[in-house]
Amino acid sequence: MAKPKVAFYWCASCGGCEEAVVDLAEDILTVTDAVDIVLWPVALDFKKKDVEAMQDNEIAVSFINGAIRTSEQEEMVNLLRKKSGLVVAFGSCAHIGGIPGLANFSNREEIFDYVYTKTPSTMNPAKTTPQTNTVVDGYELEIPEFYNTVKTLDQTIDVDYYLPGCAPPLDLIMNAVMAILKGELPEKGAVLAPDKSLCDTCPRNDSKPEKLMMSEIKRPHTVEMDPEKCFLAEGVICLGPATRSGCGERCINANMPCRGCFGPVKGVSDFGAKSLSAIASIMGIEGEEKMTDEDIQKLVDQIADPAGLFYMYSLPSSLLRRKVMK
Numbered sequence: 620m621a622k623p624k625v626a627f628y629w630c631a632s633c634g635g636c637e638e639a640v641v642d643l644a645e646d647i648l649t650v651t652d653a654v655d656i657v658l659w660p661v662a663l664d665f666k667k668k669d670v671e672a673m674q675d676n677e678i679a680v681s682f683i684n685g686a687i688r689t690s691e692q693e694e695m696v697n698l699l700r701k702k703s704g705l706v707v708a709f710g711s712c713a714h715i716g717g718i719p720g721l722a723n724f725s726n727r728e729e730i731f732d733y734v735y736t737k738t739p740s741t742m743n744p745a746k747t748t749p750q751t752n753t754v755v756d757g758y759e760l761e762i763p764e765f766y767n768t769v770k771t772l773d774q775t776i777d778v779d780y781y782l783p784g785c786a787p788p789l790d791l792i793m794n795a796v797m798a799i800l801k802g803e804l805p806e807k808g809a810v811l812a813p814d815k816s817l818c819d820t821c822p823r824n825d826s827k828p829e830k831l832m833m834s835e836i837k838r839p840h841t842v843e844m845d846p847e848k849c850f851l852a853e854g855v856i857c858l859g860p861a862t863r864s865g866c867g868e869r870c871i872n873a874n875m876p877c878r879g880c881f882g883p884v885k886g887v888s889d890f891g892a893k894s895l896s897a898i899a900s901i902m903g904i905e906g907e908e909k910m911t912d913e914d915i916q917k918l919v920d921q922i923a924d925p926a927g928l929f930y931m932y933s934l935p936s937s938l939l940r941r942k943v944m945k
């Protein structure tokens with residue numbers, strides 16, 4: 620019997636999700652025994668034309684990582700959608716925008732201006748920036764268009780399932796692959812990770828004082844953090860209360876606070892707003908019932924780059940999606 624066909628594709632991302640697949644190590648043999656990989660540009664030499672030649676829905680499942688930033692990525696994911704029965708958004712960038720999505724605090728013009736003229740290592744007196752069409756020796760060269768706004772995968776094509784994380788952990792990848800092979804998938808649109816907050820599974824949760832209060836906000840590198848104590852109790856912002864669990868508390872175990880790469884639990888439409896409200900609800904001053912506007916401002920001023928912190932992984936999937944530029 621023919622094996623189900625599987626594709627992996629890489630859009631705007633760092634390559635960590637591809638590493639996660641390679642990190643399956645000997646488990647990848649279980650996967651390759653059960654499926655035929657028909658596209659994986661980072662590892663195998665299949666071409667776009669091979670995919671174009673397939674029937675619609677011929678690929679059982681495409682795992683697509685990375686956000687959508689260029690016209691080439693948009694074209695490839697549309698092609699894969701047409702040829703695939705299932706599409707899984709693989710990793711934070713495809714799921715909620717990820718770190719590349721922070722570019723939505725700027726626009727293309729600002730990014731090009733900084734990268735091609737202002738970086739200290741750049742010499743570009745003519746201020747040349749990439750153009751989609753360039754004529755060289757009578758030949759026209761075409762490169763993909765760099766879009767103004769970074770999008771999540773489901774803002775571009777229909778997505779069946781989401782595997783969260785930067786990068787998704789190996790157990791969740793294997794569970795997803797096995798569920799697909801056995802046809803035991805949950806309802807369409809599900810995030811293939813537990814629907815609980817990270818605090819629910821965090822080993823430091825029990826160390827939270829009965830009345831948790833942040834009266835000062837410190838940055839992780841300025842405090843010697845107790846490896847057993849909840850970060851919030853030490854005055855360090857941790858986004859665990861708003862983040863979906865399933866990562867194995869990777870950052871917490873490395874004594875770093877959570878930054879939300881798993882995105883929110885079900886039903887939350889704006890991860891940053893949810894995190895902000897979780898943190899705002901525990902801000903206070905010991906012995907004082909109410910905070911004055913001045914107290915609040917003092918605390919807020921201690922948060923370096925609040926938009927970048929609360930939306931570190933999720934700006935493109937937020938309600939605002941991007942900064943509105945003049």
Ligand code: SF4
Pocket residue numbers: 817818819821822823824848849850851857858859860871876877
């Ligand atoms: S806030 Fe962070 S450190 Fe505290 S219990 Fe939640 S995940 Fe753990």
Ligand code: SF4
Pocket residue numbers: 784785817862863866867868869870871876877878879880881882
């Ligand atoms: S602790 Fe938070 S940021 Fe770190 S891997 Fe887990 S979900 Fe992602």
